[in-house]
Amino acid sequence: MGSTAIIITAVIIAALVVPLIFVLARNSAGILQLSHLKCMECGTEFDYAWIPLVSFTSLRFGPWRFFRCPVCRRFSVFNIWDTRVDPETHHCPVKIGPS
Numbered sequence: 001m002g003s004t005a006i007i008i009t010a011v012i013i014a015a016l017v018v019p020l021i022f023v024l025a026r027n028s029a030g031i032l033q034l035s036h037l038k039c040m041e042c043g044t045e046f047d048y049a050w051i052p053l054v055s056f057t058s059l060r061f062g063p064w065r066f067f068r069c070p071v072c073r074r075f076s077v078f079n080i081w082d083t084r085v086d087p088e089t090h091h092c093p094v095k096i097g098p099s
């Protein structure tokens with residue numbers, strides 16, 4: 001098996017795994033996490049849905065993420081790890097993500 005075959009195999013695996021992450025994320029019982037956050041600028045409390053290791057619109061620093069508040073649109077750093085809540089039972093009127 002040459003290197004071309006290895007690359008093709010890797011592409012096929014990636015093509016199968018990436019959609020699977022999104023399918024799992026749609027089920028709240030899957031890998032989707034929910035954090036209850038409070039904006040330090042305007043004080044608004046909101047829920048932030050996120051997928052571990054995946055981020056499209058925010059910067060990640062370990063348990064911290066840097067992104068815009070959905071209400072005042074100002075950037076803040078949020079600890080999304082220590083603020084995790086149960087997506088099945090916790091509901092906030094303001095919710096963003098997965099992002």
Ligand SMILES: [Zn+2]
Binds near residue numbers: 041042043044
């Ligand atoms: Zn805010």
